[in-house]
Amino acid sequence: MLGGMLRFRLKLASWLVLATACLASFACAAAAAPGRAVWIWEPDSYGMLENEAVASEAIAFLQREGFDTVYLYADAWDGRNLIAERPGAYRALIANLHRHGVKAHALLGSWFLGTHAYVLPARRADALAMLDRVLDYDAAAAPDERFDGISLDIEPHVLDAWDVRRDELLANFLDLSAALRERVRAAPQPVPLGAAIPFWLDGIELEWRGRRDAVSAHAIGLYDYVALMDYRNHADGGDGIVSHATTEMAQARAAGAGRQVVIGLEVAPNELAKVTFDGLRPADLAREMAATARAFAAEPAFGGFAIHHYGAYRRWLMR
Numbered sequence: 001m002l003g004g005m006l007r008f009r010l011k012l013a014s015w016l017v018l019a020t021a022c023l024a025s026f027a028c029a030a031a032a033a034p035g036r037a038v039w040i041w042e043p044d045s046y047g048m049l050e051n052e053a054v055a056s057e058a059i060a061f062l063q064r065e066g067f068d069t070v071y072l073y074a075d076a077w078d079g080r081n082l083i084a085e086r087p088g089a090y091r092a093l094i095a096n097l098h099r100h101g102v103k104a105h106a107l108l109g110s111w112f113l114g115t116h117a118y119v120l121p122a123r124r125a126d127a128l129a130m131l132d133r134v135l136d137y138d139a140a141a142a143p144d145e146r147f148d149g150i151s152l153d154i155e156p157h158v159l160d161a162w163d164v165r166r167d168e169l170l171a172n173f174l175d176l177s178a179a180l181r182e183r184v185r186a187a188p189q190p191v192p193l194g195a196a197i198p199f200w201l202d203g204i205e206l207e208w209r210g211r212r213d214a215v216s217a218h219a220i221g222l223y224d225y226v227a228l229m230d231y232r233n234h235a236d237g238g239d240g241i242v243s244h245a246t247t248e249m250a251q252a253r254a255a256g257a258g259r260q261v262v263i264g265l266e267v268a269p270n271e272l273a274k275v276t277f278d279g280l281r282p283a284d285l286a287r288e289m290a291a292t293a294r295a296f297a298a299e300p301a302f303g304g305f306a307i308h309h310y311g312a313y314r315r316w317l318m319r
Helices: 002-032 042-050 052-064 087-099 115-119 121-140 162-185 199-203 215-222 241-255 282-295 310-318
Strands: 036-040 069-073 103-108 149-152 193-198 205-208 211-214 225-229 260-266 302-308
Touching (some): 036 042, 036 103, 036 310, 042 052, 042 069, 042 087, 042 310, 052 087, 087 121, 115 121, 115 162, 149 162, 162 193, 162 205, 193 199, 199 211, 199 215, 199 241, 211 215, 215 225, 215 241, 241 260, 241 282, 260 282, 282 302
Parallel strands (some): 036 069, 036 302, 069 103, 103 149, 149 193, 225 260
Antiparallel strands (some): 205 211
């Protein structure tokens, strides 16, 4: 009787050890899976904010496609500015996203509003006001209704003056980034601040605040994460996704404080075939993302992927 009880206890103990190991294995596998974000621009974000049925269908789609983060547009569009005029719409949508395990970062920047000009000193006040509307929203919202971060998309290289004033505009971008960072740090509800940057900034050196370095390194030092616009449709090779992100990973690691590089990939149409997966299939995207994730599996700065953008991705899947 006692021998049987002892054997039972030993077997039970072995089962518990095995179960614990299995759970740890699953937890490690889940932790190792790269995150997946998506930019959601003006019309799609406003559609989700103003129509509950559209929001519900969109959230179901996000879950099916494995997205755990959205960069949700949070500024004016089509004569309205819902973050200021109807904050309740954002509260309801963000709370709904959170209930379904999806984080929401406030996406700030707009081609329609010409926010690329916000890098100019004369437009600094407009940029700060854009940010303040989100910070004011978060300060008044309940914890489950707040943004999980802020994602800036202001690209000085699209300005007409870029070819003749490149270094000046890049310095302006860094100055603006520093001002936005200080504003977020001083906020009642500070959140991670990120920015979209093109991969080729690592090839431009700039003297800024007494230090000469690649513009990408300056920028990574100012943000909690960057969404690297690493727009190529193949992982390997000298002109591939991995190659174009390697320098930024090292820069983020050197900057410390847990800084992350999220690799942005394009699915929208583009006249240059190599920058987009538009002409390829979902299986091709999955294959190249897997190859990239393997290449950066041991990289602490690797923050997963971001797909540009929600509307284009949905259209691409339906072809």
